[in-house]
Amino acid sequence: MTEQTPHTDHTASASGARPLVVAVAGNPNVGKSTLINAIAGTRLQVGNWPGVTVEKKEAVFEHNGRKIRLVDLPGTYSLSPYTQEEIIARDYLVKERPDLIVNVVDATNLERNLYLTVQLLELGIPVVMALNIYDEATAKGYRFNIRDIEMMLGVSVVPTSATRKNGLNELLDKALETAAQPAGHAPRILNYGDDIETAVALLADTLRREHPALFSLYPERWLLLRLMEGDERLRQETNLPKDALPEEIFHHLRRGHGEDLEAVMADARYSQAAGLAREVLFRKEGRHAELTERIDRVVLNRFLGIPIFLAAMWLMFKLTFDLSKPFGDWIGDMAGGPFKHWTTVLLGLVGAPDWTVSLATEGVISGVGFVLVFVPVIFMMMFFITFLEGSGYMARAAFVMDRAMHAMGLHGKSFIPLLLGFGCNVPGIYATRTLENPRDKVLTALLIPLMSCGARLPVYVLFVGAFFPNNPGTVIWSLYVMGIVLAIVMGVVFKRTLFRGEAPMFIMELPPYRMPAFTSLCLHTWEKGKHFLIKAGTYIFAVSIFVWFLLNLPWGVEHKKDSYLGQAGQVMAPVLSPLGFGTWQAASSLITGVIAKEIVVGTMGEIYAPKKDEQKKTEASFGEDLREIAVSFGKAVKESVSNVVSTFGVSSLAADEKEDRGPLKQTIHQTFTPLSAYAFMVFVLLYMPCVVVAIAMRQEFGSWKWFGVAFAYQSVLAWGMAMIVYQGGLLLGLGV
Amino acid sequence: MHLAMMKPGQQGRIVRIGTAVGPMKRRLMDMGVLAGEPVRVEKVAPLGDPIEVIIKGYHLSLRKKEAEGIEVEVSL
Numbered sequence A: 001m002t003e004q005t006p007h008t009d010h011t012a013s014a015s016g017a018r019p020l021v022v023a024v025a026g027n028p029n030v031g032k033s034t035l036i037n038a039i040a041g042t043r044l045q046v047g048n049w050p051g052v053t054v055e056k057k058e059a060v061f062e063h064n065g066r067k068i069r070l071v072d073l074p075g076t077y078s079l080s081p082y083t084q085e086e087i088i089a090r091d092y093l094v095k096e097r098p099d100l101i102v103n104v105v106d107a108t109n110l111e112r113n114l115y116l117t118v119q120l121l122e123l124g125i126p127v128v129m130a131l132n133i134y135d136e137a138t139a140k141g142y143r144f145n146i147r148d149i150e151m152m153l154g155v156s157v158v159p160t161s162a163t164r165k166n167g168l169n170e171l172l173d174k175a176l177e178t179a180a181q182p183a184g185h186a187p188r189i190l191n192y193g194d195d196i197e198t199a200v201a202l203l204a205d206t207l208r209r210e211h212p213a214l215f216s217l218y219p220e221r222w223l224l225l226r227l228m229e230g231d232e233r234l235r236q237e238t239n240l241p242k243d244a245l246p247e248e249i250f251h252h253l254r255r256g257h258g259e260d261l262e263a264v265m266a267d268a269r270y271s272q273a274a275g276l277a278r279e280v281l282f283r284k285e286g287r288h289a290e291l292t293e294r295i296d297r298v299v300l301n302r303f304l305g306i307p308i309f310l311a312a313m314w315l316m317f318k319l320t321f322d323l324s325k326p327f328g329d330w331i332g333d334m335a336g337g338p339f340k341h342w343t344t345v346l347l348g349l350v351g352a353p354d355w356t357v358s359l360a361t362e363g364v365i366s367g368v369g370f371v372l373v374f375v376p377v378i379f380m381m382m383f384f385i386t387f388l389e390g391s392g393y394m395a396r397a398a399f400v401m402d403r404a405m406h407a408m409g410l411h412g413k414s415f416i417p418l419l420l421g422f423g424c425n426v427p428g429i430y431a432t433r434t435l436e437n438p439r440d441k442v443l444t445a446l447l448i449p450l451m452s453c454g455a456r457l458p459v460y461v462l463f464v465g466a467f468f469p470n471n472p473g474t475v476i477w478s479l480y481v482m483g484i485v486l487a488i489v490m491g492v493v494f495k496r497t498l499f500r501g502e503a504p505m506f507i508m509e510l511p512p513y514r515m516p517a518f519t520s521l522c523l524h525t526w527e528k529g530k531h532f533l534i535k536a537g538t539y540i541f542a543v544s545i546f547v548w549f550l551l552n553l554p555w556g557v558e559h560k561k562d563s564y565l566g567q568a569g570q571v572m573a574p575v576l577s578p579l580g581f582g583t584w585q586a587a588s589s590l591i592t593g594v595i596a597k598e599i600v601v602g603t604m605g606e607i608y609a610p611k612k613d614e615q616k617k618t619e620a621s622f623g624e625d626l627r628e629i630a631v632s633f634g635k636a637v638k639e640s641v642s643n644v645v646s647t648f649g650v651s652s653l654a655a656d657e658k659e660d661r662g663p664l665k666q667t668i669h670q671t672f673t674p675l676s677a678y679a680f681m682v683f684v685l686l687y688m689p690c691v692v693v694a695i696a697m698r699q700e701f702g703s704w705k706w707f708g709v710a711f712a713y714q715s716v717l718a719w720g721m722a723m724i725v726y727q728g729g730l731l732l733g734l735g736v
Numbered sequence B: 001m002h003l004a005m006m007k008p009g010q011q012g013r014i015v016r017i018g019t020a021v022g023p024m025k026r027r028l029m030d031m032g033v034l035a036g037e038p039v040r041v042e043k044v045a046p047l048g049d050p051i052e053v054i055i056k057g058y059h060l061s062l063r064k065k066e067a068e069g070i071e072v073e074v075s076l
Helices: A032-043 A084-096 A107-121 A134-139 A146-153 A168-180 A194-210 A220-228 A232-237 A248-257 A261-280 A291-299 A305-349 A354-391 A393-407 A412-423 A425-434 A438-450 A454-467 A472-496 A518-552 A564-579 A584-592 A599-608 A622-645 A662-671 A674-686 A691-701 A705-731 B022-030
Strands: A020-026 A044-048 A055-063 A066-072 A100-106 A127-132 A156-159 B011-017 B038-044 B051-055 B058-062 B070-074
Touching (some): A020 A032, A020 A107, A020 A168, A032 A044, A032 A055, A032 A066, A032 A127, A032 A168, A055 A168, A100 A107, A107 A127, A107 A134, A156 A168, A194 A220, A194 A248, A194 A261, A220 A232, A248 A261, A291 A305, A305 A354, A305 A412, A305 A622, A354 A425, A354 A518, A393 A412, A393 B058, A412 A425, A412 A438, A425 A438, A425 A691, A438 A472, A438 A691, A438 A705, A454 A472, A454 A599, A454 A662, A454 A674, A472 A674, A472 A705, A518 A691, A564 A584, A584 A599, A584 A674, A599 A662, A674 A705, A691 A705, B011 B022
Parallel strands (some): A020 A066, A100 A127, A127 A156
Antiparallel strands (some): A044 A055, B011 B070, B038 B051
């Protein structure tokens, strides 16, 4: 199953209204996203490329009366057949054949960017170059001979500064102009030197004779060059037998330039790029330490590097969770308070039966509220992650942490998703997007549920308060440490089992520090948040309705024990016996905890110590409720701000006991001992991730497979660890 | 001598990509790590790995294990 992607078949529409298809290609960190955001704004649609987790952005809009479909290709340094991003980019260019390529080039780093440009020219598709970050380059004293670039490459060049929105209209004008007469804008065929060109000509003859059909399927020059350099992916795709390329064609080339034709071609392309950069770029000689280097002298310093990194991470964590928490709480309170109340009143007015009232309030409104509660934290997380990436610090964070993370089979960039997991696993899972390699992404996501999230804390607080009142801190701390230790162990285990083989590479650019454009940052955050709301929201909503039915079926169930949930609890209880809490109450609480682990506490409250029906305030008027909503929103804003201002601790980790759990603490003493209570907490720490995590994994990895793996290993781990704690404790005589 | 043996501040020239093969070799070449290219080791990460080098005028980080596959000659 793949994510729904925006429609890409541009040939199907009527020829008159057919939009001009423009693919945007470029290296990572060249401001491509900013440029696209600035051009397309809210018309951008974000999805995934079919079958993979790489993000796909598209926008359809009009410029000067012409309809344009902009397709953002993943940022790549090359069109090699190895990384997911490169394969997506080249497959799109070769198979979908866009009308035009906009090649975004970083003017401050011309040579390496031109290496990709040179490869794009091989496709024969008209190219318009956006010479981006032009302002910064000229400020550094760089001068470009733009006419010469145009002449030498046969492309149009437009200087742009995407963060300042400079040159974007001209870029689109040029694109339309080029598309109006593509024949007049064919890119130049670059000469890679006599030896290569001779071999290419010979290869062309052979293929034209023996496999003429290939030339209608692929751009000719691209096909020849790629086959010559031994592109295995292309060879398999074309079904060419291994001996289809007669060796003698390459004899001369190999003798003169070396055996490895892939290296010969990389050299030839880079020579073109270097030669061109030399001709068209003028800059003063002599390197002076640039701002980035001066910052890095401190930020990546041997002694200061790690403290600075930890401080930055602490700040990000605090901002993400503390800033969003009051809003999340406010949304939760609103859904649980006034909205439920109004719905009850309204349904009462029309005389709806009780069960519909319950379904509407407990099922539907709770479900919607449950989705919305996550929105602030997801938005905050996306905002900061995007900021870290856009500013260039993300690469430094990876650089600083890679040694430690690599030991567990992870990547330096895995640290941030894992860290976020302590606040809430869900944004942690989404943050694995910053990892490029699918293996790193999945492995990181599998370990995130072992980070004890904020939702598990209320469970600890309840049990620690009831059983370990003398040293609550130590007991809770021990659970966090257990999660981390098990993550390290599981990381090593996965590295040796499911993820055997060469660890992915860490060959990564450390881009210059730049201030991300604020509007682009917000837009990006909004796209991601929207994506979560629509995609994950639907699932979460469905699950909460389902759980409502579990709790309230069979019809007219009086006692929780007789509901499907209670029955399931009774079935499950014997399995939990060896862990010391084999009661249907504990089992049922754990089942509901699958929605969100803090619900364990709520369910226990209902089962063990049912509250007397609260006096519902039915007198409150609509107006008063509205006032209440506004007032409490104001409070949330104030709290959010004061959370940031206050430097003491992380308030999202401080468990607040909103309700009085006194009676519950009393009653759980009857069914738990301190030992079984600790085993129960270990189980809550480790057992299956909540449904929202499951949905996030499904959304990020395109299938339920990896959630299945997480579910399986965590179930085993939870049962095993709790069993060891309980049985081991009994053996040591701690069971009293 | 290989790239991982160079000290921060040292400059050199890439002789060839030695033991690195397949995707890693291609990736290195795509990033501009080519025979004859000047290279300068800029930093070692606080925990001792990876390293940061300047090549083709930009900053590149790679693990020591990866740098071991790149043969260099030190010039300064």
